[in-house]
Every structure is written in C-alpha cells, then in structure tokens.
Amino acid sequence: MSYKNGSNETYVKLFSSEFNQDPYPTFSKLRQEDPIHQTLLPNGQYSWIITRYEDAVAVLKDPRFIKDYTSFPGEEEQEEEQAVSNIFVKNMLFSDPPDHRRLRGLVQKAFTPKMIEGLRGRIEEITNELLNKVQSKGEMNLIDDFAFPLPIIIICEMLGVPSQDRDKFRTWSNTLVEASNDPEEAAQLQTHMTEFVMYLRQLCAARRQEPEDDMISKLIQSEEEGDSLSEQELYGVISLLIIAGHETTVNLITNGVFALLENPEQKAQLINDPSLIESALEEFLRYNGPVEFSTDRWAADAVELRGKTIAKGDHVIVALDSANRDPEQFSDPEVFDITRGKSKHLSFGKGIHFCLGAPLARLEAEVAVTNLLRRMPDLQINSAPETLEWRPGILMRGLKELPVAF
Incomplete structure (x- = not known):
C-alpha cells in the first residue's frame, strides 16, 4: 500500500526498497x-502504524494492546504447521501478565546493571582482539569483522553456547528478522526455524546431562524445580536471548558509527572528548535506532486514538524510529547531535516490555565505539554512502554491510 499525501499524489510505497533506504521523509509525512x-504489511496483514511520540508511549504502556494473539477466541495454537514457529513466541517479549512477569523474572537477574558492569573487562578483551585482527589491514567490513562478533560472543558465553556456532545463529536470526511473504523465503524460514529448534533441543539435552555455570543450565534447573517453565518456553526464552542479545547491538554499533562517519565534526568532537560517549550512545539510539518498529500488538478491546477507531483484534505496531524524530518531543530531530544529552527516545521500548538487555547493549556499544575511535581515529567509509544497502524486514534497522578504511 502506498502512502498518499494531501494532494492525493503517491509519496512512497511503505516497506518498499526506497522506503527501506530512507524511511524518515515518509515518517515525517505520516x-x-x-x-x-x-x-498492508509485507506479510499480507493489515496493521495500524503509530508514528507520533505521544501516541507511541500511550500504546506501548496501554494494557489493552496485548502481545499474545492466541488469547482471542478461535486463535488457539495450531499443532502441526505452527508447532515450530510457536516456540519463537513462547517468551516474555510475546506474552502478557502474568506469564510475562514469570518468564522475565527467570532471566532478569543476569541483566541487572551490576551484573552487566561485571562483563566490562571481557567486553574490552574481545573488542581489542577483534581490532587486533584487522589493524594491519587498513580496512574491514565493520559488521562482519567487529559489530557482529562482539555481541554474539558475549551472549553465547553468557548462555553457554559454543562460540563456533555463532555463524549459524546469524543465518537463522537474519532469516527470522528479514522474513517476508515471498514463497521461497517462507520455505527457507520454516527450514531455518526447524534447524534452530533442533539445535536448541540438542543443546538443552547436553546441559541436562552435564550442567555448567551458564544461563541455559540455570533455566533448565528452574524448569526441573517446577518454576512453571515448559519445554517450549525454555526454547523460546533461549532463542529470544540469542537473537535479541546480538541483533540490537550489531545495529546500534553500526548505525552509530555510520552516523559519526557521515558527520565528521561530530566524530572529531567525540575523539577529542571521549567523556561524551554516553551522550553519543543515546543519540545513536534516537537518531537512527536499531529497532525500527515495535513487535506485534493486538487490541484486546476497541480503542480510540486521534479520532481513529482501532477495533478489537486489530494488529498494531509502533514506528519507534518515527517517534524518535517527532519535533514535538525533540528539538531539531533531523540533526545528529552527540551533545544532545539525556534523551527520552523509545529505542528500547516503554512499559513492561522495556528491553531487558538495554544495559548490555549500551555497555557493548560504549566499549566498542570508544576503542574503535581510539585506535582508528581516521576511520572513514570505504564506499559511496548512497551505495550502501539497508536490511529488509519491518523490525530491525541496520545496514547489510559497512566497509571502512583506517
């Protein structure tokens, strides 16, 4: 479906390649x-898109917008064809109270600011190991060589997943995040989901036999001690931690560095004053956030918003990156300014589904960008910016690759 402006002239087709490259003019019009x-979403589903900051906050915090569609009559889980895909929504991100509180409670102790700060030394170590590998080459693909390996190594170590399997997770994760309604892609999605679940079953079976000091072993222990964690929920929580544990950070680091390289005066300011890193990170998140749209919500009852009636059962998503550039909330929102300071951006969500891994993502990005600029202050894009491609899909916002030279 195309968005039409006031003169009834088609402005741009939502979710097209043109929109994907630069959604912000369309967000502004909306x-x-x-x-x-x-x-109409790429998967053939009609959805309400919420674009203003005030409305976004209201929807994200409103308990009338629920995450579990199976609570509607006639939408019970399917056994056969849906059995595998259901596993990927059996977690706190796609659940409502009281299940949400129970599932989140099983893992949140590992993501407290104190626990995350204890990982700083290991994050520093991995960051410098990755930079050591490319330092003498004078160039790298920022994503493949740096932004992807760092968070996937950390989350794999936290969970107890062998590091040699991390490339499998990248393939599976990309398929899940970039899924469309294309028949060939749908078949590949089903294959990759099945492979992912089979891997998790084997991994959990191994941890049941020989528990270790990792999160998967602790989750299994919770399941066995009767903490109401089903086998599907066990796989669902683990898959969410693996996917969310690296996808957001990859895009945060890459989008942030890309913004710095496109605004060299801002990059120079950060190099000259590294104490600006925390403020810079918040601007990375606001200016070109790693998560473009919120995950699915459905209206449990009819809801009125700005004169529109969202009917019971209607699908709703929040355009987080649009809300983060709302001029009613942010001054000069189209300007990238690392001195903007504290920001009420919505990149990690709002309400009970606020991102559990936000402290980890912030720490990984802080360490990564600080060391990258310290060691490679002359970093620059090694390609024409307009030739860079953004990943498809309606959830994440991230480049496919970012070649840089130093």
Missing part, C-alpha cells in the same frame, strides 16, 4: 497528515 495510519 506524523503530520495521518499519524494513526492503517496499511
């Missing part, structure tokens, strides 16, 4: 002219 906008 905020001004149709902030509660219904459209």
